[in-house]
Amino acid sequence: xxxxxxxxxxxxxxxxxxxxxxxxxxYLERVETLIFNxxxxxxxxATEAAIAxxxxxxxxxxAHFAARAREEAAAVAAAAGEEAGTEDTARDSGYAPEAAGxxxxxxxxxxxxxxxxxxxxxxxxxxxxxxxxEGKRARAEAIARACGFDGKAVAKERCLxxxxxxxxx
Numbered sequence: 001x002x003x004x005x006x007x008x009x010x011x012x013x014x015x016x017x018x019x020x021x022x023x024x025x026x027y028l029e030r031v032e033t034l035i036f037n038x039x040x041x042x043x044x045x046a047t048e049a050a051i052a053x054x055x056x057x058x059x060x061x062x063a064h065f066a067a068r069a070r071e072e073a074a075a076v077a078a079a080a081g082e083e084a085g086t087e088d089t090a091r092d093s094g095y096a097p098e099a100a101g102x103x104x105x106x107x108x109x110x111x112x113x114x115x116x117x118x119x120x121x122x123x124x125x126x127x128x129x130x131x132x133x134e135g136k137r138a139r140a141e142a143i144a145r146a147c148g149f150d151g152k153a154v155a156k157e158r159c160l161x162x163x164x165x166x167x168x169x
Contacts, residue, residue, distance in 0.1 A: 003038035
């Protein structure tokens with residue numbers, strides 16, 4: 001999330017800022033490539049250099065678009081405050097929608113995410129200590145089994161595909 005937020009702070013244009021859909025899609029592709037490279041550790045130095053160069057070359061545009069986003073968020077928060085009868089509603093909920101038409105969503109309570117894997121297992125004895133390497137491995141295997149993942153079957157399928165790929169090359 002931090003890498004995504006960092007990249008999106010510098011690459012903060014919207015579709016309406018582009019002349020064509022193709023330019024917008026190319027821009028999105030570049031942004032997602034930069035985010036992927038940072039999160040997966042692919043050519044991090046070049047990625048950081050590209051982000052720094054973009055920030056340097058487009059500093060005024062970045063500031064302009066960030067100010068526009070802040071103004072729109074303030075307008076939405078104000079609209080949500082007027083609907084709910086108080087201006088602090090949107091700020092108290094911790095959620096500020098981007099679109100002005102979503103002002104009603106800001107007044108609604110924000111759901112708290114829960115973990116699907118751990119739900120209901122707080123007091124269950126899973127048969128392993130999650131603080132050891134063996135316990136972490138056993139937990140990962142238990143989660144994989146619960147999700148229907150079979151690592152051996154996947155490895156076998158991959159080996160077969162690679163073997164047959166070498167025959168008909």
